[in-house]
Amino acid sequence: MQTRFTAAQLEEPAMRASEGILRNCVHCGFCTSTCPTYLLEGDELDSPRGRIYLIKDMLENGRPATADVVRHIDRCLSCLGCMTTCPSGVHYQHLVDHARVHIEATYRRPWADRWVRRGLAAVLPYPARFRWLLALARAVRPLAPILPARIAAALRLVPTGRAVRPADSDRVSDPPASTRPRIAMLTGCVQSVLGGAANAAARRLLERMGCDVVDVDGCCGALTHHLGLAKETHRFADRFVAAVAATGAPLEAIVVTASGCGTHLKDYGFAFRDETDFASAAARVSELTRDITELIAARGLPAVVNPGRLRVAYHSACSLQHGQRVHAAPRELLAAAGFTVVEIPEGHVCCGSAGTYNMLQPELSRRLAERKLAQIAKLDVDVIAAGNLGCMTQLATGAARPIVHTVELLDWATGGPKPPGLR
Numbered sequence: 059m060q061t062r063f064t065a066a067q068l069e070e071p072a073m074r075a076s077e078g079i080l081r082n083c084v085h086c087g088f089c090t091s092t093c094p095t096y097l098l099e100g101d102e103l104d105s106p107r108g109r110i111y112l113i114k115d116m117l118e119n120g121r122p123a124t125a126d127v128v129r130h131i132d133r134c135l136s137c138l139g140c141m142t143t144c145p146s147g148v149h150y151q152h153l154v155d156h157a158r159v160h161i162e163a164t165y166r167r168p169w170a171d172r173w174v175r176r177g178l179a180a181v182l183p184y185p186a187r188f189r190w191l192l193a194l195a196r197a198v199r200p201l202a203p204i205l206p207a208r209i210a211a212a213l214r215l216v217p218t219g220r221a222v223r224p225a226d227s228d229r230v231s232d233p234p235a236s237t238r239p240r241i242a243m244l245t246g247c248v249q250s251v252l253g254g255a256a257n258a259a260a261r262r263l264l265e266r267m268g269c270d271v272v273d274v275d276g277c278c279g280a281l282t283h284h285l286g287l288a289k290e291t292h293r294f295a296d297r298f299v300a301a302v303a304a305t306g307a308p309l310e311a312i313v314v315t316a317s318g319c320g321t322h323l324k325d326y327g328f329a330f331r332d333e334t335d336f337a338s339a340a341a342r343v344s345e346l347t348r349d350i351t352e353l354i355a356a357r358g359l360p361a362v363v364n365p366g367r368l369r370v371a372y373h374s375a376c377s378l379q380h381g382q383r384v385h386a387a388p389r390e391l392l393a394a395a396g397f398t399v400v401e402i403p404e405g406h407v408c409c410g411s412a413g414t415y416n417m418l419q420p421e422l423s424r425r426l427a428e429r430k431l432a433q434i435a436k437l438d439v440d441v442i443a444a445g446n447l448g449c450m451t452q453l454a455t456g457a458a459r460p461i462v463h464t465v466e467l468l469d470w471a472t473g474g475p476k477p478p479g480l481r
């Protein structure tokens with residue numbers, strides 16, 4: 059694609075990076091066939107190619123974002139399915155990230171939208187605040203039918219079931235021995251409140267594998283990043299990098315059980331590449347970050363003492379399959395643990411969770427969830443497994459089978475407790 063940025067514009071690193079991305083696009087449109095919003099809406103401007111044109115026009119002409127551009131960019135899930143499909147290697151992720159920051163800098167959203175987004179950024183990354191919000195949401199959920207659509211949609215996502223923090227009794231090994239590999243585990247923000255069972259399973263499994271696990275608490279910044287809030291995202295990254303440094307060296311890996319966060323951490327190196335004092339520490343975090351299944355596959359699954367013998371519909375989170383290109387590890391590990399892995403038709407299409415998307419775009423999100431659940435309903439399975447809390451929460455709104463994190467099944471098969479709800 060030809061571009062016409064001025065030399066002055068290209069002095070800005072973000073603009074230079076976006077120009078390089080735009081030049082790679084050859085307008086072929088292959089990406090439209092796998093874009094969830096194009097599948098639903100059939101509108102070119104809700105396809106990757108259409109959005110690329112909108113972003114190019116906005117950035118190249120130095121224009122503030124318009125309501126029309128914002129509508130189409132907001133509808134993008136950042137599922138990155140288009141990057142998997144694109145034959146020209148267009149890095150849509152970095153382009154849409156830049157567009158989101160530009161939108162937040164140049165566009166004044168309607169007040170309701172502004173407050174919802176600010177509210178999400180002020181609550182979700184902070185576990186204590188998020189626990190309060192959850193308690194409140196559970197209390198008012200019966201009122202959902204008479205509340206505004208966006209609030210009702212958010213209330214539907216509030217889980218009723220397990221929210222388990224790893225307790226000391228979850229530890230299966232002796233206190234750390236200095237010769238054992240040290241793994242830092244991101245406990246996360248929302249993940250630490252709702253995904254405690256997955257974190258506990260990951261810890262048990264890693265300890266069973268002979269590793270020492272060091273917690274790194276707090277938000278990695280993925281949530282504010284998706285909202286286009288550059289300053290807040292940087293602040294979370296600063297804190298996270300400092301928390302990793304505080305664990306002390308050497309670290310073999312930073313392991314993540316929420317693949318949305320994993321994708322964000324793996325991009326720190328790019329995001330902060332121009333910051334002299336921070337770039338190398340950020341790049342180091344990216345180098346060390348592994349999805350939990352990547353790390354288990356690399357180090358070897360511990361002995362299987364309780365073969366799974368269940369049929370598992372494996373839901374491949376977009377952040378894992380498109381963002382991190384992790385395909386084989388979860389499937390092969392589940393099979394090695396004795397489970398029968400069943401592929402979900404249209405497995406490349408997002409379930410509509412996508413960070414805060416299911417709260418900000420409830421209608422499109424609901425349609426994608428229904429589409430995914432309809433595909434799962436065709437399968438003869440006992441359980442659904444996924445590697446991302448957001449997807450698990452989204453699918454729980456209508457799945458007829460229990461939903462667990464992949465690592466919970468692997469932990470169970472290798473000596474951990476049986477996840478609740480399984481037969």
Ligand code: SF4
Nearest residue numbers: 093134135137138140
């Ligand atoms: S990230 Fe997903 S929703 Fe956005 S343009 Fe690409 S395929 Fe479409």
Ligand code: SF4
Nearest residue numbers: 083084086087089144
């Ligand atoms: S598939 Fe790639 S090159 Fe083709 S239109 Fe989409 S982004 Fe551009």
